[in-house]
Amino acid sequence: LVGAAVVALVGRVFLGLFLADPLLVGDSSGYDLIARNLLDGNGISLDGSPTARRAPLYPLFLAAVYALAGQSVLAVTTAQGLLEVGTLIFVYLIARRLFSTGVALVASVIVAIHPALARMSTLILTETLFTFLLAAAMYLVVRIHDRPRLLSAAAAGVLFGLSALCRPTGMIVPMALFGTLFFVERRAELAKHLAIVCVFMIRTIALLFL
Numbered sequence: 001l002v003g004a005a006v007v008a009l010v011g012r013v014f015l016g017l018f019l020a021d022p023l024l025v026g027d028s029s030g031y032d033l034i035a036r037n038l039l040d041g042n043g044i045s046l047d048g049s050p051t052a053r054r055a056p057l058y059p060l061f062l063a064a065v066y067a068l069a070g071q072s073v074l075a076v077t078t079a080q081g082l083l084e085v086g087t088l089i090f091v092y093l094i095a096r097r098l099f100s101t102g103v104a105l106v107a108s109v110i111v112a113i114h115p116a117l118a119r120m121s122t123l124i125l126t127e128t129l130f131t132f133l134l135a136a137a138m139y140l141v142v143r144i145h146d147r148p149r150l151l152s153a154a155a156a157g158v159l160f161g162l163s164a165l166c167r168p169t170g171m172i173v174p175m176a177l178f179g180t181l182f183f184v185e186r187r188a189e190l191a192k193h194l195a196i197v198c199v200f201m202i203r204t205i206a207l208l209f210l
Contacts, residue, residue, distance in 0.1 A: 028124035030054055035062035036071065056208060057165040058126045073124065080121040080128040087128075088112055090135035097142050126167050133163040134173065141177065141197070148193040157200025164205050174201060 030046065034054055037045045044056050062076060069075035088111040096104035111117060120127045137159035140152045163170030178194045 027054075031059050031062055031124055031126075034059035035066055038063040039066055039071075055126070055165055055168060057162055058129055061129055062124070076124055077122045083128050083132040084111070084117060084121050087117075087132045087135045090132075090139045094135070094139050094142055097139075097146070130163055130166045130170065133159050133166060134170065137163060137174070141174075144193050144197070145190065148189050150193070150196065153193040153196040154200045157197040157202075158204050160197065161201040161204025161207075164201070165208060171201075171205075174198070 031054060033046060034044055034051070037043065038059060042048075043050060044054075044059060045051055046053065061079075065076050065079045069079070088108050091111050092104045092108040094104075095107040117128075117131075137156050140156035140159065143149070143152050144156065160170065160174045163173075174197065178198065
């Protein structure tokens with residue numbers, strides 16, 4: 001696992017050095033501009049006006065990276081490389097819990113060397129952060145399935161909510177997953193904790209409107 005994590009991080013930083021595009025276009029330029037506006041105290045805005053054209057979490061993530069490490073593409077790709085290491089760890093933990101340590105190691109190596117995942121980490125786009133949040137939430141759902149706990153349910157709900165604030169499609173995943181689990185298993189204790197997940201997800205999303 002450590003070896004896969006090191007390969008993932010070193011590979012992402014290397015790709016960030018040589019493949020990251022400093023000329024931001026399309027969605028990337030929009031996220032970058034909103035992040036810079038946040039740092040300048042102008043809130044989530046484009047062209048001088050508040051905007052809802054972009055989900056807010058990724059620009060907030062960019063603004064945090066810019067504030068800590070400078071306004072450079074390399075700083076972002078390095079931070080996203082660290083997020084991908086986190087994704088790799090959660091994939092390992094999920095696979096080990098559902099299958100075996102051997103399967104978990106294979107899964108983590110696939111994440112480490114997957115070319116599409118590696119390439120996405122060099123782009124100023126939401127996919128890397130979204131995948132990390134989703135993997136973390138899914139790990140907690142697996143834990144809830146095995147042993148329902150209030151804290152795990154609350155944390156999973158917050159993570160699903162954050163994923164939806166990163167990419168709105170993040171709301172679809174838990175709904176489909178929970179519906180499947182409920183109708184397949186019909187366990188009252190599991191259903192109660194999945195409902196708690198939904199409550200915390202909705203409360204997290206609602207923060208956007210405060």
